[in-house]
Each structure stands twice: as structure tokens, then as C-alpha cells.
Amino acid sequence: MTSNDSTEMAIRLDGVSKSFGKPGLAGAYLAVDNLDLQVAQGQMLALLGKTGCGKSTIFNMIAGLTEPTEGRVTVDGRNPFRDFDAFRGRMAIVFQNDRLLPWRTAIQNVELGLEILEKTSEERRAIAQRWLETLGLRGHENDYPHALSGGMRQRVSIARAFATNANILLCDEPFSALDEMTGRRLRTEFVKLVKENGKTAVFITHSINEALEIGDRIVVLKRPANIAIDIPLTPAASQESKEAIRSQIQHVLAA
């Protein structure tokens, strides 16, 4: 990779480590270990790895919510932790748990990001309404989170993230709490959204099928987080090559 490419990279992690607790001291826990990872503009990266291997921690560092213990995280050429406010409206996150504000209705939850972006109230309403409908939540706009099912709450949180129309999407198992049909429909919708608008997306999943279905590239992580394998996928990949990749991933995950 030439140095010119670095500007094309939406997300760059260079030698990133993250440990919880005082490094070197007893009880310190290394969650991410000297990780190098680049995500190109417009790429759809699927991140796979065993539970507890540090995937959500990587997201938090890309989102600028935590600082790496070592190494450098760069998003669009800037440091997401230090230049925190510079990323307003440019990154959206679907968290692993729904994290809805209990004092807001479904539609008010979806409007949160739009409020922060200073959209007018009519604009907010219209955008939020559209997203709730896309996610099959028409009629539940005014329900409080406690009155929604787990899958419905997760869909509200997807709507909340996507409504801001950010260029970089970080999705932590966004479709895991959904039934097969809804999940499939939303995955298709997600791919369309990302591809048509040239967005960059990283999504965490535990499903190899899901990764193969929608990723441009699959990265499988070891524990603590470091790349075990990095597989580019071509849209034209044959069924046999997908099968080969699947067994390769299964092998790594079983290790």
C-alpha cells in the first residue's frame, strides 16, 4: 500500500492497543493488541470474532468514545477522540444494546441525533417518521421504550443512527435481535443505503452467513483483538469459493 492511499482511508488504526486498568499492573486486561486495520472509503467491512475479543472496544475507539492506550486511530484524517466535535453528524453508531432514552417515545428517540444537528422540528419529524416506517414501526411512534419488544427497540436504535445520514456507520450486531425475515429485509436495506450513498460501514456480527452475504471484506479477530485473517470478497465470488471461505473462518474461530 502506498502512502498516497492513506488519505483514501476512511478509518485507520495503527498499532492500536487498549488495556483496561493500569497497564502492567495486576488486573490490567488487554482487550486490543497492537492492531493495524484500514477501512477504505465506501467499504463495507464485516468484523467477526469470539465473544469478548474486543470488537465493541474497537468501535468505541473509532467513535472517539475511548482513547487507545497505545497507537493511533484516524478517521477521515483526524483523531476522533481529540477532535471530538469535528465528527458531529459524520459518524453514526448502532450499539450492541439498544440504549434508548426511557423518557422519550420511539419517534423522539429517533429524533435525538437530528436535534443535535439543529434540524427544524418539521424536518426531524418527517425524517424520523420515514425511518420508523422503513423499519416496520408504523403505529408505534408514540410508544415508550418499555412498551416495545426487544427487536422493536433495536430497530428504533437502528433508525436513530441511520436518520442522521452520517457517512461512516458503525454497527454492533445490528440485526441480531431480529427474526429471520425482518433481519433479511433490513440487511438488504442496509446494503442499499450504504452502496447507493457511498457510505463506509463497519459491522460486527456473529453470523458467518451475514458476513458473507453483505460484506465487501471480512476480518476475523483473535483474542485479544488482532487480525487473524483478512478476506476481501468480490461480488462475483462463486458458491464454492464462499464455502471455502466459510470453512476457513470456522477453522479460525474454533482455534
Next chain:
Amino acid sequence: MTAAQYQLSDATRFSVSALRRVGTYVLPFVAVAAVWQFASLFFPPFLFPSLVDVFWRFIGIVTDWAQFSDVIATVLRILAGLAGAFVIGALLAVVMAQSRAAHDFLSPVLTLFQGIPALSWVVFAIIWFHGIEPRIFFIMVMTTLPAFSFQILGALQAMSRDLVEMVMSFRPSRIKLFRSMIIPAVLPDILTAWKVNLGNASRVVVVAELVGATGGVGYELLQQQQVFDMAGALAWTLQLVFFVLIVQAILTLIERIAFRYRAVSERSL
């Protein structure tokens, strides 16, 4: 005909349940009053005056502006003191939540304040301040400030980290963070803090009014004591008690409306 009967029995059932609700609310007060009235049968009136006397004295205060303005004065002193303590306490709590150093410095100071009796603040206030109102305001603020600070600090620290991080991920301005996350999250605890401190303040205010106020419930109580008028003392006390009950009821109503979003479990504690 059967339908009418159903409706009738429905209506009766409703009014019975409403009666029962009012009954459970009133019952404790009735019990206390009954015990008092019973005692009044055996003791001379200057020890346990009849509640009928107390009632008429109470009405006398409410209907006589010269006397009722004393009640108003005390109520305003309570509210002003609480408002002052709340504003300063909230600011201190935010500072303590943000900075470890501020917390380590302020927390012991506030704890120290908590150990100082209300009467000591009265003495300090008399020595330090001139006017009556500044003295009372100072006493009210100093006695309720630590509780407000600690209650609000507790609420800030108990805020869900997940939710704060979620809101932060949208990169809100400071004002937006307060409006959309912090205030709604701590509001229930703020209302509870007001409820608790209201009771404290109404107890402290009469002590504060002993610093030479020429009006207010504390002043009037002192007058009753000098003439050994138990019925009057009770009637004045009840003015404050009713004020506290009314404000508590208003706060409870606000809670009911503002926190409708909360899930109610059908199985209670």
C-alpha cells in the same frame, strides 16, 4: 334491566373503591386526632386543648390577613431558602461530578456542614449578618445545601454510562447534552430531594425565625409559648404542616405526570 343493574353495581364498586382510597389517606390523620382528643378529656386545656378550639384558632389565622401574612412570610422564606440551596447545591454537584479534585475538596466540607446543628447556624447568622431576611436566608441555605448537593451528585453518578455514551456519540453541545440527557435523567431524584428537603426546611425555618423576626410562624409560636397558649401553638404549627402536605401533593402530582414513561411492574416489591 340486567344491564342497568350491572351499571349500578359498577358505579357502586367504583365509589366504594374511591371511598376506600380517600379513607386510607385520611385514616392516619384521624387516628392521631382521635388520640389527642381522647387525651384532652383527661388533661386541663392548657396541656391538651380540645381539637375544636384548635380548629377555630386555625380558621382564625387563615381568615385574618394580619395573621395569615405571617404564614405567607414563613412559606416564602422556606421556598427562597430551598431555591437558593437547590441552585448552589446543583452547581456544586455538577462541579463535583466533573472534577475529582473538586469532589475530594468539597465533599468533606459539605459533610462537615451537615454536622453543624441548625441552632449553631442561627448564632453564626446573628453575628455575621445584619438584616433579618439575610440571616434567615443564610440559615436556610446552609442547612439544606449539603443534602441537595449530595442528592444531585448521587443522581449524576448513577446516570447510565451506556446512555451518556450513546448521546455523546452524536457529539452534542454542552447545552444539548444537559437538555436531552442529564436533566431528564436526574429529574426524578431532584423531585425526591425537594420532597425530603421541604420537610427539613419547614422544621428549620421556625428556628431561624427566632433570630429576631417580627413576623412569621416561628415568631408567633414564641408568642404562644410566652402566654402558655397550647391551642394557639398547635394552630400555628398546623399552618406549616398543611403547607408541607400541599406542596408534597403537588410534587407527587408532577411526578405522576412527568414520569409516565416508567414501566410499572404488576408485581410490586
